[in-house]
Amino acid sequence: MCTSIEMTAKNGEVFWGRTMDLSLPMFGELGGEVRSVITSFPVGTEIKSQLKSWSALYSVMGIGIRGTSILYDGINEEGLAGDLQVLFETTSASRAEINQRHQIPVMNAEFVTYILTHYRSVAEIRQNYHKFAVLAESMVVHGKTVTTPIHYNFVDPSGNGVVLEATDSGSFKLYDSVGVMTNSPEYDWHVTNLRNYIGLDKWNFRRNRQYRDGKILKPLDAGIGYGLANLPGSYTSVDRFVRSFMIANMMDEFEAKDGINQLYTAFHSVIIPQGVERNSENNTASEYTRYWIGYDLEKRRLYVQPSVGLAFTSKQLDPQILGIEIEEINTGNCFDQR
Structure with a gap:
């Protein structure tokens, strides 16, 4: 379960973000190996894949799993940003099927x-997305x-966005x-x-309402x-979609200098507290905003703000780095600003 929101400042600058909602620890809470970190890939880096490794055409920075090619979300040097989220309707195909369709197999994660690392804009994604299909093979992460099942959201500095x-x-539909x-x-x-x-709408209702029998309600x-x-208030994906859309579109216009603050505020109603979503009384796992x-x-x-602390870590993409950071x-x- 996750939510992403895009907002645009008065001058046209775009701000975009997401929540990562999982029932699994991401920051070493239980001492596990799978730890989320900020990963930067410079231009020319060989990115090792479970399929076929590739060379980065654009430098990229984002949040992913330490020691892997996986980014949950990120941004490249051209300002193209994107993320992955769970979608249970996702399909996949075998290598033979994908080859028969003359497509390129990809691991969804x-x-x-x-x-x-390959495209500079959403326009380029529109031109090329049909070339790929999700392979029906599982990722192996730290053994x-x-x-x-995953779907994807991408947005660029023009405000152009696709899902x-x-x-x-296994083939993609574009929205x-x-x-x-x-x-x-x-x-x-x-x-x-x-x-x-x-x-x-965002307007208050201030006048009294009179009914047929003369009864007046204030x-x-x-x-x-x-x-x-009547804004839906649960943490289901359906309600979060409606709630985030309405709130983001009804908030006041803002200056670019206030963009991150405005974006963060838009997410307040869809950030899931720990413990409010459990599968059963005997299951201690809680799906919440990590x-x-x-x-x-x-x-x-x-x-980025993790669930395990109040701190924000801020980092700017540096296209001049020489190796993976x-x-x-x-x-x-x-x-913590870097």
């Missing part, structure tokens, strides 16, 4: 890294087999982004569902919040 879903026998993405069902269903909430609390009184991250696409800078995310309570 590596696809964000692949796209960001453990990982099988997760890619491998729901056609124009409406500025937000969550999980299942498929993207076109979510966009259609938004029409059910077209009556919502708004509570001066009518504050009535415009969004980290929030915001990207300033113009400055190629990220701001791995940096820890601050899990304390003090701001």
